[in-house]
Amino acid sequence: MRKKIIVGNWKMNKTIAEALDFVKAVDQKVHDQAEFGIATSFVALKSVKDAAKNLIVAAQNVHFKDSGAYTGEVSAPMLKELGLTHVIIGHSERRQMFNCSDEDVNLQAKKLLENDIVPIICVGETLEQFEESKTKEVIDTQVSAALNGIDAKDVEKVVIAYEPIWAIGTGKSASAQIAQDSCKAVRDVVAKLFGQEVADKLRVQYGGSVNTANIEEYMSQADIDGALIGGASLKADSFTEIIEKVK
Numbered sequence: 424m425r426k427k428i429i430v431g432n433w434k435m436n437k438t439i440a441e442a443l444d445f446v447k448a449v450d451q452k453v454h455d456q457a458e459f460g461i462a463t464s465f466v467a468l469k470s471v472k473d474a475a476k477n478l479i480v481a482a483q484n485v486h487f488k489d490s491g492a493y494t495g496e497v498s499a500p501m502l503k504e505l506g507l508t509h510v511i512i513g514h515s516e517r518r519q520m521f522n523c524s525d526e527d528v529n530l531q532a533k534k535l536l537e538n539d540i541v542p543i544i545c546v547g548e549t550l551e552q553f554e555e556s557k558t559k560e561v562i563d564t565q566v567s568a569a570l571n572g573i574d575a576k577d578v579e580k581v582v583i584a585y586e587p588i589w590a591i592g593t594g595k596s597a598s599a600q601i602a603q604d605s606c607k608a609v610r611d612v613v614a615k616l617f618g619q620e621v622a623d624k625l626r627v628q629y630g631g632s633v634n635t636a637n638i639e640e641y642m643s644q645a646d647i648d649g650a651l652i653g654g655a656s657l658k659a660d661s662f663t664e665i666i667e668k669v670k
């Protein structure tokens with residue numbers, strides 16, 4: 424059975440002090456029936472990684488080169504040195520605001536896997552694409568591009584987060600049925616490319632306005648193996664409630 428993985432994506436929120444307060448309140452609430460993590464800003468990673476005993480600590484982005492003249496960027500070996508095990512890539516905010524392309528996501532995923540770090544690859548359609556019933560097409564394109572040239576044994580380790588852009592930070596979460604159908608569509612693409620056995624091992628998260636009230640319904644869907652959570656991951660109380668509900 425696939426173990427659920429819940430990751431809080433803090434985006435550009437929380438100073439180091441605020442992040443440490445959160446860890447102090449939440450870390451001991453983590454249980455071993457699922458995996459729980461938080462993706463902090465780059466500057467908070469080391470302090471949070473040192474403080475967290477149970478929470479997975481993830482970064483929100485990575486450059487696909489090891490080193491070089493890339494002002495402002497952070498590489499996979501740098502994150503590995505911190506002991507990080509997971510990094511979010513291809514978030515729609517990076518795709519839309521920082522020109523992150525499907526090709527970049529593929530190079531990032533390969534570089535992370537080379538460093539034994541699990542990529543959490545975000546995919547998802549815009550509102551316009553949703554309204555034009557293009558969700559599955561977008562999922563096919565983004566998932567195929569992200570995993571292009573990756574070995575099947577590595578694909579098994581990857582986490583893919585299906586996040587419809589229209590549901591992110593809007594409070595308009597996708598219905599459990601839509602989330603289930605789209606997460607299944609992600610798995611079907613992986614089955615088509617790498618075989619059903621690999622697809623059955625891959626974990627697929629849903630993300631987009633997940634909160635304490637809807638988490639259980641999402642987690643009861645057959646093809647949803649976790650969640651990527653923005654807003655509701657920022658408060659220790661609500662994240663703790665989510666941890667308690669995912670069993």
Ligand code: PGA
Nearest residue numbers: 591592631632652653654
């Ligand atoms: P949200 O963000 O939970 O605030 O909608 C989700 C995300 O961007 O990963």
